[in-house]
Structures are given as C-alpha cells and as structure tokens.
Amino acid sequence: MRARVQVFLKPGVLDVQGKAIEGALHGLGFPGVDHVRVGKTIEFDLAGSDAAAAEDEVKAMCERLLANTVIESYRVEVA
Amino acid sequence: MKAAVIVFPGSNCDRDCAVGVERATGAKVEMVWHAEPELPGGLDLIVLPGGFSYGDYLRCGAMAAQSPVMKAVVAAANDGVPTLGICNGFQILCEAHLLPGALLRNEKLKYICKPVDLEIVNGNTRFTAAFGERRTARMTIGNGEGNFFAEAETLDRLEGEGQVVFRYANENPNGSARNIAGIINEAGNVLGMMPHPDRAFEAELGSIDGAVLFRSVLG
Numbered sequence: 001m002r003a004r005v006q007v008f009l010k011p012g013v014l015d016v017q018g019k020a021i022e023g024a025l026h027g028l029g030f031p032g033v034d035h036v037r038v039g040k041t042i043e044f045d046l047a048g049s050d051a052a053a054a055e056d057e058v059k060a061m062c063e064r065l066l067a068n069t070v071i072e073s074y075r076v077e078v079a
Numbered sequence: 080m081k082a083a084v085i086v087f088p089g090s091n092c093d094r095d096c097a098v099g100v101e102r103a104t105g106a107k108v109e110m111v112w113h114a115e116p117e118l119p120g121g122l123d124l125i126v127l128p129g130g131f132s133y134g135d136y137l138r139c140g141a142m143a144a145q146s147p148v149m150k151a152v153v154a155a156a157n158d159g160v161p162t163l164g165i166c167n168g169f170q171i172l173c174e175a176h177l178l179p180g181a182l183l184r185n186e187k188l189k190y191i192c193k194p195v196d197l198e199i200v201n202g203n204t205r206f207t208a209a210f211g212e213r214r215t216a217r218m219t220i221g222n223g224e225g226n227f228f229a230e231a232e233t234l235d236r237l238e239g240e241g242q243v244v245f246r247y248a249n250e251n252p253n254g255s256a257r258n259i260a261g262i263i264n265e266a267g268n269v270l271g272m273m274p275h276p277d278r279a280f281e282a283e284l285g286s287i288d289g290a291v292l293f294r295s296v297l298g
Contacts, residue, residue, distance in 0.1 A: 009183075013228060014254075016184050065145060068138055068174065070181045071228055 186254025
C-alpha cells in the first residue's frame with residue numbers, strides 16, 4: 001500500500017511563506033491569487049493489506065512525528 | 080555542580096554552552112551524544128543547545144525530540160532536574176511537549192542574528208533569580224524560526240501563571256506572540272528561550288547576562 005500524508009499550517013496560523021508566494025504571484029501579473037498556503041506531502045510504502053488499519057497507523061505517525069498538531073493539520077490517504 | 084549538554088547531529092552551540100556554563104559557574108560539564116539512552120547521574124542542569132539538529136528536517140526540533148536521549152531528558156525534567164533549551168533547544172522542548180506552543184518561521188522570513196534587549200518578566204524563577212531587581216537583559220538571537228506561537232488561551236495561561244520569563248523589550252524581531260522570547264513550564268524547572276545566554280557570558284561578548292542566568296540556576 002502507498003500512504004500519502006499532506007501537512008498544512010492550521011487556518012489560524014500565519015503562513016508567511018504562503019504570503020510571500022502570494023505577493024510574488026501578484027507581482028507576476030496574477031492578481032486573482034488569494035489565500036496561498038504552503039504545505040508538504042510525505043509519501044511512503046506501507047506493508048500490509050488492511051486499508052483501515054493502515055490509515056489508523058499513519059494517523060498515529062502524524063500525531064507522533066509527521067505533524068505538529070499545535071500548528072499543523074494533516075490529511076491521510078492510503079491506497 | 081554538574082551539567083550535561085546534549086549534542087545532536089547538527090547542534091552547533093554545544094561547545095559554547097559547555098564553555099559558558101563552565102566559565103560562569105565552575106560546574107563540571109559533560110557532553111552527551113543524542114544516541115545515549117541514559118544521562119549521567121546527579122545532574123544539576125541539562126542544556127539543549129542551539130543549532131540545526133537533524134538539519135531541521137521535517138520541522139525544527141521534530142527529529143531531535145524523538146532521539147534516544149530525549150526519553151531520559153523528559154524523565155529527568157519530569158523529575159525536576161533544571162532543563163534549559165536555547166534556540167533550537169527551545170524548539171526541541173516544544174516538540175517534546177515539555178513546553179507548550181511551537182516556533183514558527185520568522186514573520187519577515189529572514190534569519191535574524193543580532194543582540195536584543197529583553198524584559199525579564201519573571202525574576203523569581205530559578206533561572207532568573209540572580210538578576211535580583213534588574214528587569215532588563217541583553218543577549219543575542221540567531222534564528223530563522225523563532226516566532227513563538229500558541230493558542231490564545233495557552234498564551235493567557237502562560238501570562239497568568241508567570242510562565243512568560245522573557246519578552247523582547249524594544250522591538251519584536253520575529254513576530255513572536257505577545258513579544259515572548261522565553262517561557263518556563265508550570266513546575267518551574269524547564270525553560271525555553273530563543274536568545275542565547277551562551278553568547279553572553281563574558282564582557283568581551285558584549286554582555287554577561289548569560290553568565291548571570293547560568294549562575295542563577297547553578298548558584
């Protein structure tokens with residue numbers, strides 16, 4: 001199975017990189033750009049065939065290491 | 080008196096911390112590699128130094144917080160051993176849940192290295208008692224991710240319980256919530272701060288306020 005984890009700063013947390021990218025895109029002539037958020041994607045293979053169990057396992061990984069839930073939220077996909 | 084400085088791969092202020100603590104207090108300092116499962120016995124201070132542990136991969140301090148030695152550090156801190164996290168060490172303490180909150184990218188995205196004026200908000204901690212009646216200090220910051228963040232109710236609690244120990248006095252260099260530069264845990268034995276006492280322990284360095292802090296906790 002392949003796991004895909006996306007981690008973003010929570011909505012209330014100022015994303016300064018997102019703001020800088022937004023400003024740069026406006027400067028390049030894309031005035032319609034708004035609310036840019038920068039996150040990261042972490043992908044990995046995972047042994048086993050039980051998707052539900054795998055999803056629980058990946059969520060545990062997010063809680064313990066992959067995300068800092070004080071400032072970040074995460075989304076897990078297992079396929 | 081005996082102190083330990085934890086050395087992670089990518090720490091770069093570990094020597095400064097050892098020399099600063101030794102010269103300021105005369106304490107014996109042991110360097111402890113991050114892969115050690117145990118700490119030396121009889122410690123009066125544990126220092127988590129600044130630097131870029133594990134290359135700041137994933138998040139600053141995230142990998143270091145999971146390293147073998149941190150189980151022993153968490154146990155010792157919970158046992159009441161004074162524990163000081165400086166800069167990257169502060170980030171590690173937050174990632175290890177020994178302190179609340181987190182350190183975000185600086186508001187202006189720049190790495191900032193310069194001396195800053197600090198307000199000593201709480202002079203009654205074991206780390207600040209030696210400052211006496213003084214309520215200002217000067218130390219250097221050097222960080223790209225020193226922007227302290229916590230939920231509003233956590234900030235209220237920190238302020239209400241006297242857990243904010245240092246604030247930036249004149250200007251807020253990195254966007255930190257409520258100008259916070261350093262916080263202490265509820266029990267009063269774990270301090271995390273972005274300014275470097277290890278860069279302020281002799282007059283030639285521009286300030287001796289770091290030495291005052293070291294002497295305070297090891298005096």
